[in-house]
Amino acid sequence: MSDFVNPYTKFAYAYDVMMENVDYVRWAEYVDDLFALYNYHPKRVLNIACGTGSIDILLAQKGYEMFGIDLAFEMLALAKKKAERRGVKLNLWQQDMRELTVSKPFDAILCLYDSINYMTTEKDLKTVFIRASEALVPKGMFIFDVTTERNIIKHFHMKTFAESNKDFSYIWKNLYVPKDKLCKTILTFFLKEGDCYKKYDEYHVQKIFSVDQVKDLLNEAGFKLLSSFDAFTFNKCGRSSDRINFTAVKKT
Structure with missing residues (x-):
């Protein structure tokens, strides 16, 4: 969760x-x-x-x-x-x-x-x-x-990025909705807190x-x-x- x-x-x-x-x-x-x-x-x-x-x-x-x-x-x-x-x-x-x-x-x-x-x-x-x-x-x-729309479609639309290191990991998912000119992103972070990692989600929206x-x-x-x-x-x-x-x- x-x-x-x-x-x-x-x-x-x-x-x-x-x-x-x-x-x-x-x-x-x-x-x-x-x-x-x-x-x-x-x-x-x-x-x-x-x-x-x-x-x-x-x-x-x-x-x-x-x-x-x-x-x-x-x-x-x-x-x-x-x-x-x-x-x-x-x-x-x-x-x-x-x-x-x-x-x-x-x-x-x-x-x-x-x-x-x-x-x-x-x-x-x-x-x-x-x-x-x-x-x-x-x-x-x-x-x-x-x-620009070109940048979003070329580099982000339907693309997922991920990385992991000792202090945090992330998953970066993107979706562009052309009719609304909106790029919707969910960033999921696993941040080290003490001896454990806690999961957080951020929802980002950008307008073209x-x-x-x-x-x-x-x-x-x-x-x-x-x-x-x-x-x-x-x-x-x-x-x-x-x-x-x-x-x-x-x-x-």
Whole structure:
């Protein structure tokens, strides 16, 4: 028998091991390059859905004053520990991106690694965009990415991944529902607790949005879209894109 828990509550403890193939250095450099591309020099940067803080730490080391929010307290706790070990200051707090409120506006906001896809309705996505706009200075920059239907079908649909080591094991099952544009995932973890392993399940759902949907909602939320690039490049996105990076600027 297993316990169902909220997304990223148990995933947090395995996250960095499971994502060790992710090139966070490249990702941080790409964000830095996007700022440079538009001759924008932000100081205070907020990362919404910051996770365990890997990108935040790298950007802080580049001189940005980094802030981060995440819905999962467990992810934030790990981010804090990682930052302390590296001697980096991160300003972190727990918050739902749909309820983002800040006491002082930011120069730039990030939302990376398809965190946006966790918004499963246009209403929720528009709410996030509005909250981001309200949390930015005039002409502040918003950088985020989305995973694409091509990526989900090619790499995840009807696929199961599994791994085992001394501290945990996991089984990762995926199903894409084309008519709903939803990728449904069940992550089963076996975590070592004392002398035993306990089973936990997490249910994750991600929504695929078209480029036109994103553009329209950004405009309605008060943003001007600057670019929609094939991720990690400065090339316009297309049908072969697995990940699309959007850069937008607050209109006023």
